[in-house]
Amino acid sequence: MVRSAAGAAVASALPANSVAIRRAGLAVIGRASLGAWSGGPAATQDGRRRWQARYYALNECQHGFAMCIAHTCCTPLHQKVHMLKNAAAPPGPERRRTGFTLRELEVLRALVQTGKATVAARRLGMSQPAVSRALGQLEAQLGRQLFERAGNRLIPNGEALSISEQLGPIFAALSRIADRSEPEPSTHSxxxxxxxxxxxxxxxxxxxxxxxxxxxxxxxxxxxxxxxxxxxxxxxxxxxxxxxxxxxxxxxxxxxxxxxATSGICVLPARHPLADLVTIRPEHLENENFIALTRRHSARAAVDRVFERAGVRRRVVIETATSVSAAEFVREGLGIAVMNPFPIVHQLGSGIVARPFEPSIPYRTxxxxxxxxxxxxxxxxxxxxxxxxxxxxxxxxxxxxxxxxx
The missing domain is CATH 3.40.190.10 (Periplasmic binding protein-like II)
Structure with a gap:
């Protein structure tokens, strides 16, 4: 009867805490040892029965502890990791947070505006200890003090005032979101x-x-x-x-x-013989004077590849940094250019024409x-x-x- 009761007690404790089981086992060991030394097997019949009951209880505890170990060993790995993380993390305030809460920022603004924790607490619908705790957590997170204590007043330092000022537009935006009756501003600041x-x-x-x-x-x-x-x-x-x-x-x-998204165009002097063509292709520019963008432009490599694949050799007479300057060199008769039509295609002015270029060279602005x-x-x-x-x-x-x- 005693053995069954001890076994039930150990079994009921198994899911809760293996440490508790171990402590229970040690307690029973202590009681069993005390019974052995005080009465032992050679004592009275009643003493022997008590010693045997404690001995059986000890066996049940040992069996229960072994079951706990087996249960832990059979626990899936991801559950073990989760248990270890929870056990390793310190409880309460000692566990470090990342970032800070909106409530803590509300507390900061209320304290800057009122100067008293009790008044700020009434404004925010909080208790005074909760306000003090929120401020302490914010200061700990930032790693610096924001207020000077002067009697029952809190005097914000320069950093607290700066943070509060920066929070103004944020809380104003939150108020507009909460109040859907207020229309969104049509202009920006x-x-x-x-x-x-x-x-x-x-x-x-x-x-x-x-x-x-x-x-x-x-x-x-x-x-x-x-x-x-x-x-x-x-x-x-x-x-x-x-x-x-x-x-x-x-x-x-x-x-x-x-x-x-656009495709490359060929820009050439208005009186150039190729200006009569509807579309310009690489072979049309064989040995033609060519105005290229400098090699730091990503578009330069795309244009060069088209001519290399076509086996066409151009005479690069000048390299320039912008499409505007390339167009001006075309106007002066130095040569022909291939470029992104955006945004200058409609601003080329007199003396220049633009023709589609094939194969297409894609540009994305x-x-x-x-x-x-x-x-x-x-x-x-x-x-x-x-x-x-x-x-x-x-x-x-x-x-x-x-x-x-x-």
Missing amino acids: GQLRIVAPPTIAHRFLPTRIAAFTKHNPKLDIVFDVISSDSLITSIAEGQHDVGLTDAQTAHEGIRTELLL NFLLPAGRPPSAATLAFIQATRASIEPGDGLPHETSDNDGD
């Missing part, structure tokens, strides 16, 4: 940093940026003009909010949004955005407005361009 290489910057973006600025008078716009390779680095490092380029981009720090953060509302609005400004045929030559030289 803050700052928008735009960057582009020279041709796109000078021949396409100014009118778009001007229109966007007029519609968003409270938005501070910074517009930089740099080379495409520098532009890619700048966007990846988050120095600009949005860029626009036709350079090929393969950078893990950048994501792209397509603006326009993309918005570039930092991959490490979501775009701002102003950035998305600018992208949308720029796309809306594109008209059909912006990447195609005019049908009447062959008369420009007359």
